[in-house]
Structures are given as C-alpha cells and as structure tokens.
Amino acid sequence: xxxxxxxxxxxxxxxxxxSVSPSSVVQAPTDKTLSVSEMPADAKVTGDAIRTVADDxxxxxxxxxxxxxxxxxxxxxxxxxxxxxxxxxxxxLQQLGDWMEIAIPLTWGDxxxxxxxxxxxxxxxxxxxxxxxxxx
Amino acid sequence: xxxxxxxxxxVTRGDTGSIRITFIGEDIPEDGTIALVTVKKAADTEEIWSxxxxxxxxxxxxxxxxxxxxxxxxQYRWDLRLIYEDGAVYTPMPPAxxxxxxxxxxxxxxTDAEAVTDGE
Numbered sequence: 443x444x445x446x447x448x449x450x451x452x453x454x455x456x457x458x459x460x461s462v463s464p465s466s467v468v469q470a471p472t473d474k475t476l477s478v479s480e481m482p483a484d485a486k487v488t489g490d491a492i493r494t495v496a497d498d499x500x501x502x503x504x505x506x507x508x509x510x511x512x513x514x515x516x517x518x519x520x521x522x523x524x525x526x527x528x529x530x531x532x533x534x535l536q537q538l539g540d541w542m543e544i545a546i547p548l549t550w551g552d553x554x555x556x557x558x559x560x561x562x563x564x565x566x567x568x569x570x571x572x573x574x575x576x577x578x
Numbered sequence: 579x580x581x582x583x584x585x586x587x588x589v590t591r592g593d594t595g596s597i598r599i600t601f602i603g604e605d606i607p608e609d610g611t612i613a614l615v616t617v618k619k620a621a622d623t624e625e626i627w628s629x630x631x632x633x634x635x636x637x638x639x640x641x642x643x644x645x646x647x648x649x650x651x652x653q654y655r656w657d658l659r660l661i662y663e664d665g666a667v668y669t670p671m672p673p674a675x676x677x678x679x680x681x682x683x684x685x686x687x688x689t690d691a692e693a694v695t696d697g698e
Binding site: 455456457458459460461462 | 580581582585595596597598599600601602603604605606607639658660668670671
C-alpha cells in the first residue's frame, strides 16, 4: 500500500499526503514494450509486433537452412561420391546440384567375399550398394 | 477538535472543518478526477455518507460538515478512491478509522443555555 503522511499545511488545514503509485493503478493492461509505453495494449500494435517476430523467425529459419546447405555443399563438392545402401539419393544432396549414379554392381555379398572379417550387416540392407557422383 | 493520526481521523461530534488531501507520486490525478470519500460503520455495512469531490491541483479537500460529523459516538471506517476520467479506479489508502468523539456542550441554536457576559 502506498505511503501516507499527515501534517498541517500552510493554510493551517490538516493535510493527508497520499502516494499515488502508477504501478498499482487499476486500468487496462499496459505493456512497456509497445510503441507507446504505459498505454493500454492495442490489438493492432500487438498483432503487428507478433507479425514482426514471425517474420524474424522465418528469416532465421531461412538463414539456418542456407547454412546447412552450404555445410553439405562443403562436404560434398562437385566430384564427391556419396555411397548408400539405400536406393535413393537424399533430397538435401539432390538440391546441391546434379548427381549421376555410377553403375558399380556391388552388393553386400561382394563385400562379404572380399573381406575377411566381414560380418552380416544388422541394418537390413542386403541389395546393391549405390554410388552417386556429384557432377555440378 | 480534529485530529489526524496517519490516515485515522478523529473529530468531535458536530464539529465542522476540512481535510486537505495531497497526492504525490508519478501518477498524480489530473483535475477533474473524482475522489470518492466514503464513511461506513464497517466495510461490509451500508454507507453512512459519501462525497464525490473533484481533484484540483493534485489534491482535494474533504469538507467535514455538521452532517458528516453528527453521528453516534464511536468508531467508523473511511476510505478514498480515485475514479479517473477513463474509468480506471485506484484506491491509494487502506480503510482507516473515522472516530466521532464525545462532546459535552450542545452547539445547536435551539438550546436553553443562558448567555453569560463578563462582569455580570
């Protein structure tokens, strides 16, 4: 509760001094972060502020996506070969440029034959191993 | 007799006077803001009297008329609430005591008291 004081003023009238604290004034919710501090929150201003944050997040996501693409492009430059036991080239690699599948008829059985310490893969892959060459 | 002890008001029954309220702080009410002063026997009882006073120059004056103080002896409660022009309400004080003290003489016009003059 605000502080109060009692005294006699210059006219000799008993006086009570009351502190009026702005923080405890009952009024519409206000927000110091809006364009006009302490004004009641405005739906349009609030909406615009949220839209700005959304735009910022979208820009950030775009930047992160670009950084990721650059990192993948650094790992797989033109001339790099991607090897997979799966059938498809991942989308992230396809978006880097053109890829050409190299026709090497290599299977898990070929690896087994050429390797002394070969162990059966537990991945469930049993077919052809694919080689992809980035051309552009 | 009119005594102030903090927010507590003590006034002799039937006395008149006034109490100046001065607001301080960062949100001093502007002229035209209404100060609602209310006196009740207790917070949950009907009001005995109330006054709506306009704030001027950062304060207001509560007039204590005979009607305001001619109550049964005893203790009452009073408070002041600010009603801003935009509808906001602020109570800058907790309920405080409003005490009517006993009086011996009767100051009303229709008494039987004799006029006494020095030397008679």
